[in-house]
Amino acid sequence: MAMAAMDARKKKSGGGGGGEPLLGKYELGRMLGRGTFAKVYLARAVAGGEAVAVKVIDKAEVMGTAGMAPRVLREVAAMRRLRHPHVLRLHEVLATRARIYLVMELATGGDxxxxxxxxxxxxxxxxxxxxxxxxxxxxxxxxxxxxxxxxxxxxxxxxxxxxxxxxxxxxxxxxxxxxxxxxxxxxxxxxxxxxxxxxxxxxxxxxxxxxxxxxxxxxxxxxxxxxxxxxxxxxxxxxxxxxxxxxxxxxxxxxxxxxxxxxxxxxxxxxxxxxxxxxxxxxxxxRSLSVDSQLDGLLNGEPERAVAFQAAPPPPLNAFDIISMSPGLDLSGLFGEHDKSLREKRFTTTASPEKTLEQLGLAGGKLGYVVVVGKKGVECLPLAGGRLSSGIAAMSVEMSEVAPPLLLVELRLEVAAGDVDGGDGEVKGFGWEQLRMELGDVVRAWHSCEDLCEI
CATH class of the missing domain: 1.10.510.10 (Transferase(Phosphotransferase) domain 1)
Known part of the structure; x- marks a missing residue:
């Protein structure tokens, strides 16, 4: 019954296809909006039932209007480059002799x-x-x-x-x-x-x-x-x-x-x-939103966070880079950095850089930081102009490619003098283990040089 209703709406709105799923993949529903050369329909994937938006573009109208064909190609080329939580995602592009179909993420909240x-x-x-x-x-x-x-x-x-x-x-x-x-x-x-x-x-x-x-x-x-x-x-x-x-x-x-x-x-x-x-x-x-958590119903009231992604893929590591990470070859003590192991942690991941930084940003809601991109690269900075914890001014994040798709992520705290606790491998007020738990399955191996050397 529901299928018949959707097909009826599709025919009425001009979606075409005579009730058959679009190229066997999507069932078109009601029209969400229209432009000069395109109509946007609500649709559902035949496999899995995911709700999507399908932009239907008439080829003849586009080809007959100066400047429109390059615009469509630009839109597709741009959206294919972009995978970000706050950019509408293009899932795929389908085409027949008469029409082009852009299958996109569905934004149900309007504009x-x-x-x-x-x-x-x-x-x-x-x-x-x-x-x-x-x-x-x-x-x-x-x-x-x-x-x-x-x-x-x-x-x-x-x-x-x-x-x-x-x-x-x-x-x-x-x-x-x-x-x-x-x-x-x-x-x-x-x-x-x-x-x-x-x-x-x-x-x-x-x-x-x-x-x-x-x-x-x-x-x-x-x-x-x-x-x-x-x-x-x-x-x-x-x-x-x-x-x-x-x-x-x-x-x-x-x-x-x-x-x-x-x-x-x-x-x-x-x-x-x-x-x-x-x-x-x-x-x-x-500025922290700790006192501004209510958004008058427009948004869902989550704590503010600014997750920014690296502009370029992580640089590859060579064998000398990996060997130099061995604890036995750590020469930092010669330069007075006796507490280096307490201020730096590494982990490997097969998640993308975007996913890794997104998870670091989510952890910030509980640990008190936002992930930003500054002159020094990617950093975790404290909310409310304060500190991540006692004596900690910032935490830098560096990523390197070991062997696709494996990445090495290095976290480094900038700590004020006197804020290192030598007893439990923690910096005062900051729990590495808590961060590790918040990162979840993004972490493949936590601070394991042996794992790196086996790759």
Whole structure:
């Protein structure tokens, strides 16, 4: 009965296929939305029953419209590069003679604009805005590290899953490395004017990542104020207002948030802050949500965390690297590092770098840190401007490839003098064993040089 109902909805909505599963793999259901050249349907996998979204693109319409075919190819190429918790995932691409089907992750919470419109003041409390913005910056930092500039960042393209977590979507205007001209810049003016950077509106050469940073600034303003900073039907006038920074944030917005908006809505792209540096350096990102845990129903109230992934694959280890890790060849004592074994731990894993860092980030909710990318690389920094525990200022994370898919992960604490306890292999206030338990099955072997030498 349920199958018949789904088939009936599919025929009525124009999904095609005469009731048969799409290429024998997906049962199309009701229409979720439509665009100029595409329709999006709810669907369910025949094998396993997983709910997905299927974007159906008409080949004839796309091929008959200038510039649309490259846009579809760009969207597919960009999404295939990206695997991140806050980027909408492309599962697979199917095609027939008449249509292209993009099978994507289903975001059941709608888009951010609709969610804001449903709120009484069309804005979030600052605590809620921070959590939303942290996830957005996390996603875009990941995209930029992989050579993808979104170029159409706006609330309509930020979806929410059933738990209220963000999913950046619609990469049809995305720029890839092969899009750059000889000057290393982009030259195509695109995007939505109210969210586009001034240099894009003025049709000048621009940096795609810096243009995304401006769009993030507009979104942050909307989250805090409930309206656009520059809203004018005349694009030239809107651009002039942007260059003069003619916007006004409500009085209830904190000074750190105001400074962040100002650094993002900088009309000069050379001095505009990059989203990649925010989590590591801006104090608004480092503030704990321990007193701001309620998000007024928009999100699920989990503690704030900023998990950022490495921009490049871990470097391979050679035989000399592995041998030098043997305790018998550790020369650190010659340089006064007698407590090195208490401050450093290693483990091997077959999980991906992204999965490993994600699990480290989840552990941070219990151990008191966030995982960020700074000048020193990947680090675990304390919440609330405090310390991971007594005397511990930070923990660095380094990954190296031993032999695919085996990775070596090295954790190193930066400890203040006098905070090493020589009795139980622990640094005062920090339990390595607790961290090991929180990492779960990500850890294959904990601090075992012998395992490495046997590989």
């Amino acid at each position: 951010l604009l609709s969610r804001l419109a449903a709120l009484p003041r069309r804005r979030l409390p600052e605590s809620g805005a921070r959590r939303v913005f942290v996830q957005l910056v996390d996603a875009l930092s990941y995209c930029h590290a992989r050579g993808v500039a979104h170029r159409d960042v706006k609330p309509q393209n930020v979806l929410l899953d059933g738990d209220g977590n963000l999913k950046v979507s619609d990469f049809g205007l995305a720029a890839l490395p092969d899009t750059l001209r000889d000057d290393g810049r982009l030259h195509t003016a695109c995007g939505t004017p109210a969210y586009a950077a001034p240099e894009v509106l003025r049709r000048r050469a621009y940096d795609g990542a810096k243009a995304d940073a401006w769009s993030c600034g507009v979104i942050l303003f909307v989250l805090l104020a409930g309206h656009l900073p520059f809203d004018d039907s005349n694009i030239a006038d809107m651009c002039r207002k942007a260059h003069r920074r003619e916007y006004e944030l409500p009085r209830w917005v904190s000074q750190p948030a105001r400074r962040l908006v100002s650094r993002l809505l900088d009309p000069n792209p050379d001095t505009r802050v990059a989203v990649e540096s925010l989590a590591a350096h801006h104090p608004w990102f480092k």
